[in-house]
Amino acid sequence: MTNDQPIGIFDSGIGGTSIWKAIHNLLPNEKTIYLADSKNAPYGQKSKEEIIALSMKNTDLLIEMNCKLIVVACNTATTNAIQELRAKYTVPFIGIEPAIKPAATHSKTQTIGILATKGTLNSELFNKTTEMYHDTKIVEQVGHGLVQLIENGDINSPEMTELLGSYLTPMIEANIDYLVLGCSHYPYLIPQIKKILPEHIQIIDSGEAVAKQTQNILKDKVGFSSAQSSSRSVGTIFYTNSNPKVLAEILENKYTVEERDF
Template sequence: MNNNKPIGIFDSGIGGTSIWREINHLLPNEKTIYLADSKNAPYGQKSKEEIIALSMKNTDLLIEMGCKLIVVACNTATTNAIKELRAKYDIPFIGIEPAIKPAATNSKTQTIGILATQGTLISELFYNAIQKFKNTKIVEQVGHGLVQLIENGEINSAEMTELLQSYLQPMIAANIDYLVLGCSHYPYLIPQIRKILPEHIQIIDSGEAVAKQTKNILQNKIGFSSHTNNTPVFYTNTNPIVLKEILENKYEVIEKDF
C-alpha cells in the first residue's frame, strides 16, 4: 500500500537530522530514509542553479527508493529549489523556512535576529517572507563557517565558540528578544548559543512545525503507515562517523555514492 512507503528526507549533510528527530518523535510508526549530502555541504555558498541540481539529484534517489513524500530538511534548498521541485515531480514536498512569523509576532522589542546561510538570506522566498513584517527590525547574520565545523564534528570547538560570539554579540547589542535559527544544522549549536545569549532571548527553529506539517500531509493526502516497527535508514556520501555520532550511535549509517 502507498501509505506504507517511507518518508524521504534530505539535507546538505547531517543538520537535517534535527528535523528527522522531530518527525520521528511525532510519527514513530513511519519509516524514514535520510540522505546526508555532506560531500556537497554547505549548499549555502552555491549558486541557485547548483542548489536546484543537487536537490533534484537527491529527490531522484529518494523516489527510486520508493518514498511517498519528501521533506527538504534544508533551508537553503527549500528557499532556492522547492518551487522547481514541486513543478517537476508528482510527489508532495515539505520545505523548511526560518520561523520568522512566530518570532516577529511575539517580539516585545520588535527586533529579532536571524542566523542563516547566505543562500537562504539572499533567496527570493526569504525576501518575500520578511516583507510581511515591516514593523519588526530584523538583524540578519550569515553563519559563515558554522556548517563546515558541524560537519567536521567540531560543535564544541574553540573556533565554533569564537564564531558564535562574533555573530551573536551584535544581535544582543541590537536588543533582539528572539533568535531564529535559519539552518537545520544550527539546532545542534543551541547549547553553545545558550551560553552566549542572555536568558530572556528565546531561540526558535523550524523542526516541530515541519513535523506537524508532515503529519497534516499524511493525514489529509496520503495516509499513515500501518507498520508499527520502522527502523530509519541513513545514507551519507562521505565518512559516516560524524553522522553516527550525531545519531548517538543508535542507528546504522550506510556510505553511498550519490
C-alpha cells in the same frame, strides 16, 4: 488510508537530522530514509542553479527508493529550489523556512535576529517572507563557517565558540528578544548559543512545525503507515556520501549509517 512507503528526507549534510528527530518523535511508526549530501555541503555558498541540481539529484534517489513524501530538511534548498521541485515531480514536498512568523509575532522589542546561510538570506522566498513583517527590525547574520564545523564534528571547538560570539554579540547589542535559527544544522549549536545569549532571548527552530506539517500531509494526501509499533531502528535508513562517522555520532550511534555515492 494507509501507505507503508517511507518518508524521504534530504539535507546538505547531517543538520537535517534535527528535522528527522522531530518527525520521528511525532510519527514513530513511519519508515524514513535520510540522505546526508555531506560531500556537497554547505549548500549556502552555492549558486541557485547548483542548489536546484543537487536537490533534484537527491529527489531522484528518494523517488527511486519509493518515498511517498519528501521533506527538504535544508533551509537553503527550500528557499532556492522547492518551487522547481514541486513543478517537476508529483510527490508532495515539505520545505523548511526560518520561523520568522512566531518570532515577529511575539517579539516585545520588535527586534529579532536570524542566523542563516548566505543562500537562505539571499533567496527570493526569504525576502518575500521578511517583507511581510516591516514593523519588525530583523537583524540578519550569515553563519559563515558554522555548517562546515558541524560537518567536521567540531561543535564544541574553540573556533565554534569564537564564531558564534562574533555573530551573536551584535544581535544582543541590537536588543533582539528572539533568535531564529535559519539552518537545520544550527539546532545542534543551541547549548553553545545559550551560553552566549542572555536568558530572556528565546531561540526558535523549525523542527516541530515541519513535523506537524508532515503529519498533516500524511493525513490529507498520502496516508499513514499501517505499523502499530516501532522499534528504534527498524524502517530507518541513513545514507551519507561522506565520512559516516560524524553522522553516526550525531545520532548517538543508535542507528546504522551507510556510506553511498550519490
